[in-house]
Amino acid sequence: MTAFFALTTSLLWGLADFGGGLLTRRAPALTVVVVSQGLAAAVLGVIVVATGGWSEAGPRLWFAVAAGLVGPVALFAFYEALALGPMGVVSPLATLSVAVPVGVGLFLGERPGLLQIAGIAVAVTGVVLAGGPQLRGAPVQRRTILLTLVSAAGFGTVFALITEASTTVTGLFLALFVQRLTSVVTGGAALWLSARRGTPALPEGGFVWSTLPALGAVGLADVAANGTYSVAAQHGPVTVAAVLASLYPVVTAVAARGFLSERLRAVQAAGAGLALVGTLLLATG
Numbered sequence: 001m002t003a004f005f006a007l008t009t010s011l012l013w014g015l016a017d018f019g020g021g022l023l024t025r026r027a028p029a030l031t032v033v034v035v036s037q038g039l040a041a042a043v044l045g046v047i048v049v050a051t052g053g054w055s056e057a058g059p060r061l062w063f064a065v066a067a068g069l070v071g072p073v074a075l076f077a078f079y080e081a082l083a084l085g086p087m088g089v090v091s092p093l094a095t096l097s098v099a100v101p102v103g104v105g106l107f108l109g110e111r112p113g114l115l116q117i118a119g120i121a122v123a124v125t126g127v128v129l130a131g132g133p134q135l136r137g138a139p140v141q142r143r144t145i146l147l148t149l150v151s152a153a154g155f156g157t158v159f160a161l162i163t164e165a166s167t168t169v170t171g172l173f174l175a176l177f178v179q180r181l182t183s184v185v186t187g188g189a190a191l192w193l194s195a196r197r198g199t200p201a202l203p204e205g206g207f208v209w210s211t212l213p214a215l216g217a218v219g220l221a222d223v224a225a226n227g228t229y230s231v232a233a234q235h236g237p238v239t240v241a242a243v244l245a246s247l248y249p250v251v252t253a254v255a256a257r258g259f260l261s262e263r264l265r266a267v268q269a270a271g272a273g274l275a276l277v278g279t280l281l282l283a284t285g
Contacts, residue, residue: 007245
C-alpha cells in the first residue's frame with residue numbers, strides 16, 4: 001500500500017509541476033499559485049462539509065496550518081527558479097526535498113533494510129539523472145540555486161508536516177482544506193504586497209479565463225498528491241514513502257516528451273530506468 005500511494009503521489013506531483021510550468025508562461029508564478037490553490041480549497045471545502053470533516057478538528061490541524069504557510073513559499077521559489085533556469089539544474093536539485101522526510105523518519109527510529117537502502121540510493125540517483133542535469137554550459141545564477149534549495153527544503157517540510165496533520169480519512173480532508181486555505185491567505189497577501197510594489201499580478205492582456213480549468217486541475221492534483229503521500233507515510237516507512245514520492249521529475253520529463261514532443265536525452269532515459277529499478281527494490285524490500 002505504501003508503494004502504491006507513494007507512486008501515485010509522484011504521478012500527481014509530476015503532472016501538477018508540468019501543468020504549473022506551462023501556466024507560468026502565461027501568468028505570473030505567484031498568481032498561478034494563488035488561483036490554483038484557491039480553486040482546490042473551494043473543492044475541498046465542499047468535500048469537508050459533505051463528509052462532516054469538521055468533527056475531526058483538533059490540535060493536529062496546526063501541522064496543516066504550518067504546511068499551508070510553507071507550501072506557497074516552496075511553490076513560488078520553485079516556479080521562479082524554473083523561470084530563471086536552466087531546468088536541467090533546477091529539477092534535479094529540487095529532489096533534495098526527500099532529505100527532510102527521510103531525515104525525520106531516521107530520527108524517529110526507522111531503519112530501512114539493506115535492500116531498501118540500495119533502492120533509495122538507486123532511485124535518488126535515477127531521479128537526479130532523469131531531471132537531465134546540466135553537466136556543462138554557462139554558469140548558473142546563484143539566485144537560481146538559492147531559490148531551488150529553498151523550494152526543496154519547503155517541499156520536504158510540507159512532506160513531513162502533512163503526515164502529522166491527520167490520522168483518519170475525513171480528518172485528512174479537513175487537514176488538506178486548512179492547509180490550502182492557509183496557502184491562499186498567505187499567497188494572496190504576498191500577491192497584494194507584490195502588486196502594491198508595482199509587480200504585475202496579471203498578464204499584459206489581463207487574466208486568461210480559458211486557463212481556469214487547467215489552474216483548477218493543477219491545484220487539485222497538488223492537493224491529491226499531498227493526500228496520497230500522507231496515506232503512504234502512515235501505512236509504511238516514511239523513508240520509503242518519501243523516496244518513491246520524489247520520482248515526480250520522471251513523470252514531468254515523460255509528460256514533456258508526450259505533450260510537447262521534447263526529446264529525452266540519454267542521461268534522462270538512463271535516469272528513468274534507474275528510478276524504476278530503485279522503485280522495484282523499495283517495493284520488494
